Amino acid sequence: MKLLTNGSVLDGFTIEDCIHSGGMAHIYRVSYAEGSHDPGFSMAMKVPRMTSGDGAENIVSFEVECHIMQVLTGPFVPRFVAAGDLERVPYLVMEYIEGHTLGHWLDSNQVLSVDLIIRLGTAMARAVHALHLQNTVHLDLKPENVLFRHDVLHEVGAAVLLDFGLSHHAHYPDLLAEQLRKAVGSPAWIAPEQVVGVRGDPRSDIFAVGVMLYQLCTGELPFGTPQTNAGLRQRLWVDPVPPRKLRADLPAWFQEVVLRCLEPEAAKRYPSAAHLAFDLSHPAQVHVSERGTNTKPTTFRTHFKRWIKAAGMHYQPSPVPSQQISEVPIVMVAIPYKDVTDATLYSLRQAVARALGSRPGARLACVTVIPSSMTSSTEEERSETNLHRRYLAQLHQWAQPLDHPGRQTSCHVLESGDVAQALLDYAQGNHVNVIVLGAATHGLKTQRFIATVPIKVAMDAPCTVILVKQELPFEQLGQRQAQTSDRYSDADAESTNAATSPLYGDDLGPLG
Numbered sequence: 001m002k003l004l005t006n007g008s009v010l011d012g013f014t015i016e017d018c019i020h021s022g023g024m025a026h027i028y029r030v031s032y033a034e035g036s037h038d039p040g041f042s043m044a045m046k047v048p049r050m051t052s053g054d055g056a057e058n059i060v061s062f063e064v065e066c067h068i069m070q071v072l073t074g075p076f077v078p079r080f081v082a083a084g085d086l087e088r089v090p091y092l093v094m095e096y097i098e099g100h101t102l103g104h105w106l107d108s109n110q111v112l113s114v115d116l117i118i119r120l121g122t123a124m125a126r127a128v129h130a131l132h133l134q135n136t137v138h139l140d141l142k143p144e145n146v147l148f149r150h151d152v153l154h155e156v157g158a159a160v161l162l163d164f165g166l167s168h169h170a171h172y173p174d175l176l177a178e179q180l181r182k183a184v185g186s187p188a189w190i191a192p193e194q195v196v197g198v199r200g201d202p203r204s205d206i207f208a209v210g211v212m213l214y215q216l217c218t219g220e221l222p223f224g225t226p227q228t229n230a231g232l233r234q235r236l237w238v239d240p241v242p243p244r245k246l247r248a249d250l251p252a253w254f255q256e257v258v259l260r261c262l263e264p265e266a267a268k269r270y271p272s273a274a275h276l277a278f279d280l281s282h283p284a285q286v287h288v289s290e291r292g293t294n295t296k297p298t299t300f301r302t303h304f305k306r307w308i309k310a311a312g313m314h315y316q317p318s319p320v321p322s323q324q325i326s327e328v329p330i331v332m333v334a335i336p337y338k339d340v341t342d343a344t345l346y347s348l349r350q351a352v353a354r355a356l357g358s359r360p361g362a363r364l365a366c367v368t369v370i371p372s373s374m375t376s377s378t379e380e381e382r383s384e385t386n387l388h389r390r391y392l393a394q395l396h397q398w399a400q401p402l403d404h405p406g407r408q409t410s411c412h413v414l415e416s417g418d419v420a421q422a423l424l425d426y427a428q429g430n431h432v433n434v435i436v437l438g439a440a441t442h443g444l445k446t447q448r449f450i451a452t453v454p455i456k457v458a459m460d461a462p463c464t465v466i467l468v469k470q471e472l473p474f475e476q477l478g479q480r481q482a483q484t485s486d487r488y489s490d491a492d493a494e495s496t497n498a499a500t501s502p503l504y505g506d507d508l509g510p511l512g
Helices: 056-069 114-132 175-179 203-218 229-236 252-261 273-281 300-311 321-326 342-356 380-402 419-429 444-449 453-460 474-484 491-495
Strands: 013-021 025-032 043-048 080-083 092-095 099-101 146-149 159-161 330-334 363-370 408-415 434-438 464-468
Touching: 013 043, 043 056, 056 080, 056 092, 056 175, 114 146, 114 159, 114 203, 114 252, 114 273, 114 321, 203 252, 203 273, 229 300, 252 273, 273 330, 273 363, 330 342, 330 419, 342 380, 342 434, 342 464, 363 380, 363 419, 380 408, 408 419, 419 434, 419 453, 434 453, 453 464
Parallel strands: 330 363, 330 434, 363 408, 434 464
Antiparallel strands: 013 025, 025 043, 043 092, 080 092, 099 146, 146 159
């Protein structure tokens, strides 16, 4: 199809300048013709290439993108406006978003700071997670398809994902798999399972994010740009050069994150993009294994074992993305910093254990909120450090009986004058699936006039909230009531050593 001319009108849209001419489509700035309504945002029109020399995948991918764009919502994707008739003039009109693609930073020929890379990676992971929650896997993530909105306050705004022509929606037929029957994607960023024809696994997008993180920190592609199927298949068993071998100033925790994204087997990567965003947002909570500290290449013996395994591997169809995400939840438990009884701690631990179930991929975040005034003394820095260490130690000790092989647990001490809002902000920013907290101890009549923390959280939480009633095992209830009635009732209790505190220890027997 020939290029559209500036000033021409197509189905009520005035064609403006061509802003991109790629191998599969042309993109134009457009506006509504005179007399039409204003949508309130700029628009772009995407027109697929359909010359005699273009492959069938251009048309198929256009159909795929038209179907998927109409059902996607949220700030991480462009808003859909209209689509043209495939038999007459195929086109797709969507929101035009100002910003820079990831290529802007990759092409800058500068060594990017770790802090900037973290912000770029976190924004990408959050956008990918939002997409997966809508049962869509992108399958063609690369620097050109990740746009960052202009942000006047920060160097990096929210990420927006572009070009869904190769994507897969769990509730729609996969036209690309049915008609092309071959690996589809960009060679440098395609995941190992895509190479063998498996589409629809959200962890394929996590692999692509890992490739881009590797590019950002080293300036190189982890697997090069293979041009043959044999070259593509090498990523089923070959590890990239450890990033810290190419750039010594990278922290070990960051290499741990990147290489986990690039694991050949999807099951060994992050179970969801929310978990990846969590680690990027909380570096101190990342468990660093040999994967993060090693700077030597993987041995031939290891590669050979993987090659044998890959040769006989039978990949299973991927589950629905939203269902897969629900199997690896991020569970947050709010622990009061004072006036907390053994009954409350026991009940919270039991409720968390039920919420986590036997799912090894689930993540537990233990959170306590202390008033900002507690660190405003004359010895502010020393006081703040001691307080944080004390409460972190208490949280770790409380969570120890919940440790499970393969499960990640992190502890966080927040400072805020508004406990409920601090918990809500944490849950929103970290894609928490379930919040567990103690039910209010006030009577129902009192709660009608006083909005307690649990009530505020339950009303405004972006996820499931479990309010836990205090409960101890029957045989211990009587003896504990007298002991816990006056515990931690004043500020002096804040200096109690966590290591000897029965409140967070295993003195309750069944708690351990």
